[in-house]
Amino acid sequence: MKIAVDAMGGDNAPQAVVEGAVQAAKEYGHKIFLVGLEQAISEELAKYNLSDIRLEIVPASQVVEMHESPVAVLRQKKDSSLVKAISLLKEGSAQALVTAGNTGAAMACATIHLRAIQGVERPAIATVLPTLHGYSLLLDAGANVDCKPFHLLQFAIMGHIYTRDILGIEDPKVGLLNIGEEEGKGNELTKQAFELLKGGPFNFVGNVDGKRLYSGFADVIVCDGFVGNVALKTSEAVAEAMVDFFRREVESNWRNKLGFLFLRPALRKLKRRMDYAEYGGAPLLGVNGAIVIAHGASGAKAIKNAVRVAGEVVKYDVNRHIEDNIVRRGKLARFLNRN
Amino acid sequence: MKIAVDAMGGDNAPQAVVEGAVQAAKEYGHKIFLVGLEQAISEELAKYNLSDIRLEIVPASQVVEMHESPVAVLRQKKDSSLVKAISLLKEGSAQALVTAGNTGAAMACATIHLRAIQGVERPAIATVLPTLHGYSLLLDAGANVDCKPFHLLQFAIMGHIYTRDILGIEDPKVGLLNIGEEEGKGNELTKQAFELLKGGPFNFVGNVDGKRLYSGFADVIVCDGFVGNVALKTSEAVAEAMVDFFRREVESNWRNKLGFLFLRPALRKLKRRMDYAEYGGAPLLGVNGAIVIAHGASGAKAIKNAVRVAGEVVKYDVNRHIEDNIVRRGKLARFLNRN
Numbered sequence: 001m002k003i004a005v006d007a008m009g010g011d012n013a014p015q016a017v018v019e020g021a022v023q024a025a026k027e028y029g030h031k032i033f034l035v036g037l038e039q040a041i042s043e044e045l046a047k048y049n050l051s052d053i054r055l056e057i058v059p060a061s062q063v064v065e066m067h068e069s070p071v072a073v074l075r076q077k078k079d080s081s082l083v084k085a086i087s088l089l090k091e092g093s094a095q096a097l098v099t100a101g102n103t104g105a106a107m108a109c110a111t112i113h114l115r116a117i118q119g120v121e122r123p124a125i126a127t128v129l130p131t132l133h134g135y136s137l138l139l140d141a142g143a144n145v146d147c148k149p150f151h152l153l154q155f156a157i158m159g160h161i162y163t164r165d166i167l168g169i170e171d172p173k174v175g176l177l178n179i180g181e182e183e184g185k186g187n188e189l190t191k192q193a194f195e196l197l198k199g200g201p202f203n204f205v206g207n208v209d210g211k212r213l214y215s216g217f218a219d220v221i222v223c224d225g226f227v228g229n230v231a232l233k234t235s236e237a238v239a240e241a242m243v244d245f246f247r248r249e250v251e252s253n254w255r256n257k258l259g260f261l262f263l264r265p266a267l268r269k270l271k272r273r274m275d276y277a278e279y280g281g282a283p284l285l286g287v288n289g290a291i292v293i294a295h296g297a298s299g300a301k302a303i304k305n306a307v308r309v310a311g312e313v314v315k316y317d318v319n320r321h322i323e324d325n326i327v328r329r330g331k332l333a334r335f336l337n338r339n
Numbered sequence: 340m341k342i343a344v345d346a347m348g349g350d351n352a353p354q355a356v357v358e359g360a361v362q363a364a365k366e367y368g369h370k371i372f373l374v375g376l377e378q379a380i381s382e383e384l385a386k387y388n389l390s391d392i393r394l395e396i397v398p399a400s401q402v403v404e405m406h407e408s409p410v411a412v413l414r415q416k417k418d419s420s421l422v423k424a425i426s427l428l429k430e431g432s433a434q435a436l437v438t439a440g441n442t443g444a445a446m447a448c449a450t451i452h453l454r455a456i457q458g459v460e461r462p463a464i465a466t467v468l469p470t471l472h473g474y475s476l477l478l479d480a481g482a483n484v485d486c487k488p489f490h491l492l493q494f495a496i497m498g499h500i501y502t503r504d505i506l507g508i509e510d511p512k513v514g515l516l517n518i519g520e521e522e523g524k525g526n527e528l529t530k531q532a533f534e535l536l537k538g539g540p541f542n543f544v545g546n547v548d549g550k551r552l553y554s555g556f557a558d559v560i561v562c563d564g565f566v567g568n569v570a571l572k573t574s575e576a577v578a579e580a581m582v583d584f585f586r587r588e589v590e591s592n593w594r595n596k597l598g599f600l601f602l603r604p605a606l607r608k609l610k611r612r613m614d615y616a617e618y619g620g621a622p623l624l625g626v627n628g629a630i631v632i633a634h635g636a637s638g639a640k641a642i643k644n645a646v647r648v649a650g651e652v653v654k655y656d657v658n659r660h661i662e663d664n665i666v667r668r669g670k671l672a673r674f675l676n677r678n
Contacts, residue, residue: 067521132583142518145526179481179568182406187484187565210572214580226526227569229518233549234570238577241553244471245612249605256605262598266588273584 001028003310004094007036008063008081009101011297017100018044020303025053027304028311033058033094036081060084064101066296070108082106086113089289096290096310098281100298106291107143107284114289117319119326119336122151123286124225125293126162127232128279131216137163138177138213140225141232141282147224149192150339152176153200157332158285159220160202161325166316174200175208175218177227182207189224197222201335239274280305283313286322290314340367342649343433346375347402347420348440350636356439357383359642364392366643367650372397372433375420399423403440405635409447421445425452428628435629435649437620439637445630446482446623453628456658458665458675461490462625463564464632465501466571467618470555476502477516477552479564480571480621486563488531489678491515492539496671497624498559499541500664505655513539514547514557516566521546528563536561540674578613619644622652625661629653 005021007014014036022045025032031054034041038059045055062080064073077083082101086109088094099106107123116123124140139155140147156174163172176197178186183194185207197204208218213231223231250256260267272278280302281292290313294306325332344360346353353375361384364371370393373380377398384394401419403412416422421440425448427433438445446462455462463479478494479486495513502511515533517525522533524546536543547557552570562570589595599606611617619641620631629652633645664671 067519069523132580145518177569179484179565179572180406184408185406187563190565210569210574211576213573213576215576224526226518226529227566230516230549230566231569231573233518234552234573235549235577237550237552237554238574239581241471242578242581242609242613245609246605249608250602252605255601259598259601259603259605262594263589263602264598266585266591266595266598269588270581270584274581 001030001096001311001314002033002094003030003307004033004035004058004085004088004097005303005307006081006085006097006099006101007034007041009099010294011066012299013100014040014044016298016300017303019300020298021307022048022050022053022055023300023304024307025055028308030307030311031056032307033085033088035060035085035088037061037063058084058088064105066102068102068105070104073102073105074108074112083109083113086110090114095314096292098292098294098303098306098310100294100296100303100306103142103293106293110284110287110289110291114287117286117288117323117326120158120286120322121154122147123284124155124158125282126159126285127282129214130273131214133216136216136219136221137167138221138223138228138232139285140223140228142225142229143284144225146226147189149189149196152189152193152222152224153196153339154286154336155222156197156200156202156220157326157336158322159222161321162283162285162318163219165321166312166318169219171203172219173203173205173217174220174222175205177213177221177223177231178207178209180207181209196339201332243271278305280309283309283318285318288319290318340369340435340650340653341372341433342369342646343372343374343397343424343427343436344642344646345420345424345436345438345440346373346380348438349633350405351638352439353379353383355637355639356642358639359637360646361387361389361392361394362639362643363646364394367647369646369650370395371646372424372427374399374424374427376400376402397423397427403444405441407441407444409443412441412444413447413451422448422452425449429453434653435631437631437633437642437645437649439633439635439642439645442481442632445632449623449626449628449630453626456625456627456662456665459497459625459661460493461486462623463494463497464621465498465624466621468553469612469618470553472555475555475558475560476506477560477562477567477571478624479562479567481564481568482623483564485565486528488528488535491528491532491561491563492535492678493625493665493675494561495536495539495541495559496665496675497661498561500660501622501624501657502558504660505651505657508558510542511558512542512544512556513559513561514544516552516560516562516570517546517548519546520548535678540671582610617644619648622648622657624657627658629657
């Protein structure tokens with residue numbers, strides 16, 4: 001498989017991205033196109049033994065910064081690593097793309113250059129959340145900051161298809177992120193979305209409030225991208241604050257230090273469990289092309305895992321499943337057409 | 340001071356509420372009106388030694404359930420503990436009210452029966468968040484699920500006044516909860532609110548994304564009530580999930596159990612730090628009357644602390660400060676009139 005990696009995207013680019021790409025090329029055997037500033041990528045590559053792996057630099061002269069507006073990127077960054085990587089996808093040289101860069105820009109460039117799958121109004125970022133017993137899929141995690149109820153319905157259907165056909169969950173439970181559990185709770189968006197979702201041809205289990213986000217109550221949780229982004233970043237912030245506070249306490253006396261020595265393996269396991277890097281990137285569902293968005297703070301491991309996820313998106317032909325179900329045939333398509 | 344407590348409100352009512360009220364009466368010396376089903380409250384009170392404390396039952400025949408819509412409560416629950424407690428405030432028999440019950444109903448009944456402070460369009464729930472070095476105030480925590488930019492501006496001003504005049508923070512830093520740190524990020528609401536806030540006569544420090552929610556970067560963080568509620572409940576969920584996971588690990592072998600014995604005091608301190616019960620309730624700012632909203636899952640300690648907060652709201656005359664600054668005089672009032 002051939003996968004393009006935006007070597008300039010993310011807080012730790014190009015170092016961590018190149019390192020992760022090298023690891024992925026070794027571990028999964030994919031051919032990786034590293035797209036970006038040729039000189040910078042070459043310097044990073046010089047650190048590794050590249051025998052027996054397939055890596056190619058695709059030069060791009062511009063870099064998209066994290067704070068740039070999507071509109072500015074579309075207009076002024078036509079030779080950026082992001083846009084260049086997307087064109088590799090478009091011309092068929094690569095089958096998937098991984099980027100840890102500016103999410104808004106990635107979403108905008110992908111939608112303009114590759115277009116959304118016919119029938120999909122808004123592509124969405126689908127992020128995996130760890131729960132006590134497994135995983136849930138949250139979408140949208142930040143691609144669409146202002147949504148209409150119909151968009152949440154489409155997210156639900158794309159999430160349903162992804163968890164059923166790719167993650168292999170039979171009859172996935174679909175929930176709506178809301179501020180209470182009972183029907184009738186919420187803002188205008190979620191109240192109207194509830195009405196649409198409850199008639200949907202999938203297993204709608206109702207509202208999921210923040211308290212149940214990590215409970216595994218639903219396999220798919222839909223929300224607008226603003227709320228999804230706040231929920232995810234807040235989660236990270238709490239986990240980090242707890243770890244920081246705990247670390248300070250541990251350093252405060254010998255008794256705590258001793259306890260820490262015993263508990264270190266358990267704490268490592270906890271950290272691993274909460275660590276987004278383990279889950280790799282989040283697929284951008286609904287766009288014509290396999291694009292995986294990695295966390296902006298991705299280290300090498302996160303990039304490597306995002307390449308793995310990109311490979312799975314291609315292997316299981318996620319887009320064909322979405323297109324078939326949303327547009328061409330079946331009860332999901334019929335239901336969407338009625339709404 | 341005389342404080343009314345909605346004895347029937349919350350998941351653990353009336354047991355935990357009565358217990359907390361008894362503790363508060365003892366510790367703070369306030370007179371407490373316990374409002375609700377007479378028989379049920381009497382049975383709970385029989386468990387305690389009530390000498391030297393001032394407690395009085397105020398009978399109310401109805402109970403507001405957690406899932407009831409505010410409109411239904413206003414129409415059908417006129418003799419509920421909530422409405423009865425609010426009327427004690429209105430007639431001046433009590434100076435403050437604490438409820439752990441249905442937040443939407445509390446907000447609606449308070450606004451209808453007591454009215455908002457003149458000039459305040461939307462009262463807001465102001466919740467204290469622990470940070471590494473102190474506390475931040477988040478509002479709105481759930482009273483207003485659909486907001487206009489001007490409402491966020493008023494929340495900012497009420498938060499500014501509360502933290503400055505009551506919490507004693509000089510020139511408090513005011514931030515906007517958003518999905519990125521740079522100006523220009525966000526949905527329609529936050530983009531427009533940013534424009535209003537940056538011209539405000541207070542120390543606006545810009546966007547606060549979820550990652551910085553617990554960083555202490557801002558003393559006051561404003562958002563609409565939907566987003567605030569999701570952020571708070573998600574935070575609780577993450578903290579609980581981490582503790583659950585850790586507990587399981589600890590029980591899995593002797594090495595972890597031993598480490599846990601040493602670390603128990605540190606873990607208790609962490610739990611205390613993350614525990615909303617320590618901070619008491621959240622004042623409903625902007626309504627004519629001192630109302631403190633306690634967490635729906637409040638135990639006795641949370642209720643006791645909510646009564647303490649209610650006492651402070653009265654003692655520092657929060658409402659006069661808001662009214663003076665928003666309506667009567669000064670640069671905040673002039674600024675609001677221009678917008």
